Amino acid sequence: MHTNDWEAPRITPLEFNQLNKFGQRRVQSPVTEAIDGVPVATLIERFGSPLFVTSEQRLRANCRRLHQAFAARGVEAIHGWSYKTNYLSAICNVLHQEGSWAEVVSRFEYEKARRLGVPGERILFNGPHKPRPALERALAEGAHVHVDHFDELATIESIARARGVPAPIALRLNFDTGFTEPWSRFGFNLESGQALEAIATVTTSPHLRLVGLHSHIGTFILDPRAYAAQVTTLCRLMQEIEGDGPTRLDYLDIGGGLPSRNALQGTYLPPEQAVPDLDEYADAICTAFLEGTAYRLERGEARPRLIFESGRAVIDDAQVLITTVVGRKQLPSGAPAVILDAGINLLFTAFWYNHQVSLASPARGEPRETVLYGPLCMNIDVVRAAVQLPPLLPGDPLVISPVGAYNNTQWLQFIEYRPAVVMIHPDRQVSLIRRAEDLDSVFAHDLLPDHLARPVGDAPGEGDALSGNIIPLRRAG
Numbered sequence: 001m002h003t004n005d006w007e008a009p010r011i012t013p014l015e016f017n018q019l020n021k022f023g024q025r026r027v028q029s030p031v032t033e034a035i036d037g038v039p040v041a042t043l044i045e046r047f048g049s050p051l052f053v054t055s056e057q058r059l060r061a062n063c064r065r066l067h068q069a070f071a072a073r074g075v076e077a078i079h080g081w082s083y084k085t086n087y088l089s090a091i092c093n094v095l096h097q098e099g100s101w102a103e104v105v106s107r108f109e110y111e112k113a114r115r116l117g118v119p120g121e122r123i124l125f126n127g128p129h130k131p132r133p134a135l136e137r138a139l140a141e142g143a144h145v146h147v148d149h150f151d152e153l154a155t156i157e158s159i160a161r162a163r164g165v166p167a168p169i170a171l172r173l174n175f176d177t178g179f180t181e182p183w184s185r186f187g188f189n190l191e192s193g194q195a196l197e198a199i200a201t202v203t204t205s206p207h208l209r210l211v212g213l214h215s216h217i218g219t220f221i222l223d224p225r226a227y228a229a230q231v232t233t234l235c236r237l238m239q240e241i242e243g244d245g246p247t248r249l250d251y252l253d254i255g256g257g258l259p260s261r262n263a264l265q266g267t268y269l270p271p272e273q274a275v276p277d278l279d280e281y282a283d284a285i286c287t288a289f290l291e292g293t294a295y296r297l298e299r300g301e302a303r304p305r306l307i308f309e310s311g312r313a314v315i316d317d318a319q320v321l322i323t324t325v326v327g328r329k330q331l332p333s334g335a336p337a338v339i340l341d342a343g344i345n346l347l348f349t350a351f352w353y354n355h356q357v358s359l360a361s362p363a364r365g366e367p368r369e370t371v372l373y374g375p376l377c378m379n380i381d382v383v384r385a386a387v388q389l390p391p392l393l394p395g396d397p398l399v400i401s402p403v404g405a406y407n408n409t410q411w412l413q414f415i416e417y418r419p420a421v422v423m424i425h426p427d428r429q430v431s432l433i434r435r436a437e438d439l440d441s442v443f444a445h446d447l448l449p450d451h452l453a454r455p456v457g458d459a460p461g462e463g464d465a466l467s468g469n470i471i472p473l474r475r476a477g
């Protein structure tokens with residue numbers, strides 16, 4: 001017969017911040033016993049804890065839903081998958097199979113996209129640091145280079161001059177939409193006149209050809225009107241550039257920034273109420289785009305292509321993190337706390353989201369405001385400062401969600417190994433898509449100069465007694 005552990009009875013006062021405006025408890029701990037039909041217990045047994053779990057089905061569905069939202073409004077938009085959001089190879093390839101291009105922001109990301117087999121013509125190359133060899137390669141391979149600043153423009157012009165082929169480029173712009181805090185550090189600023197100067201530089205250079213305009217107005221944009229204003233500004237500028245002359249832009253790229261259903265810290269309402277529906281964004285964007293590009297149809301010409309670069313809205317809710325309680329604490333205030341095997345080393349986004357925390361088995365008692373600490377010997381390692389959870393015991397698994405955006409790229413190999421990542425396929429088969437780190441993989445890049453090959457001095461034989469402890473590292477050559 002199963003018996004529960006005895007627990008001392010207690011009276012819990014109703015605390016003001018535990019209630020929402022309807023006088024109800026803010027969070028009931030949800031239970032997630034299985035992910036895409038695969039029990040959490042089975043996943044832990046096969047792959048260990050902590051473990052990132054990706055849903056292929058959800059990822060494909062999210063991507064299709066975005067495309068359909070545009071298509072239903074008469075716009076066949078191109079999606080550029082923002083690699084920095086999550087560049088695990090299997091995840092990128094699911095999205096490439098769905099037709100997404102690669103949106104990359106560094107030489108590394110460019111090379112990664114090419115290694116995965118993405119052709120240059122399906123790569124959007126953003127970012128403030130594109131080294132000359134990377135630009136040379138991108139231009140030779142027909143990638144879409146989005147210029148960030150005047151020095152980069154000069155480099156591209158010199159590459160094009162040397163190649164004897166004009167370089168087709170797009171300019172990244174920034175401006176105030178009136179609805180969001182403007183980002184001014186990337187691209188050329190419109191209000192200051194810098195953008196017009198860049199446009200003049202490109203359109204008067206025999207070595208450059210302006211083929212597109214790009215802007216990314218920020219991230220987790222909660223007001224669809226910001227996109228309407230952005231698209232209207234881009235369309236007006238395009239029309240001005242084209243004027244009565246021969247210049248025709250191929251595309252407008254509106255960047256990313258659509259929110260996911262995650263709970264931003266400092267937001268009063270839960271995500272289901274704070275985050276507008278995808279259709280509202282699609283309406284705002286498509287209406288402005290169709291109106292702003294109608295002048296092309298009046299001239300008997302085709303509209304430019306519309307590109308968007310959503311990251312978090314595509315992947316965030318397609319991944320969860322399984323973690324396990326490793327110990328309990330009672331804080332001096334009397335509040336309960338638990339230590340998990342996953343912390344901010346794996347959940348960088350815990351700095352700005354209050355992730356949902358689900359039990360992976362039925363609750364053992366009444367929820368209490370609980371602190372979730374990670375495993376790091378660092379004071380900042382707090383996964384949730386306060387979350388309603390029932391009493392937990394070591395060994396209890398929890399499921400943290402959504403975690404697909406910006407964690408598998410910004411995670412740290414810090415103090416702990418980074419764990420495995422798996423993908424559940426539509427047929428419920430589970431594949432490992434990234435192996436857990438081990439001592440060999442973490443040390444693979446370390447080199448030891450000869451005189452440091454042993455931890456104790458370098459006199460012959462001195463470290464022999466310790467040789468069993470010496471890790472067989474590569475010698476510096």
Ligand SMILES: Cc1ncc(COP(=O)(O)O)c(C=O)c1O
Pocket residue numbers: 082085103126216218219220255256257258309310311312313405
């Ligand atoms: C140029 C660009 N495109 C796309 C994205 C993806 O943004 P999000 O994940 O908010 O959609 C970013 C993120 O900052 C970005 O800088």
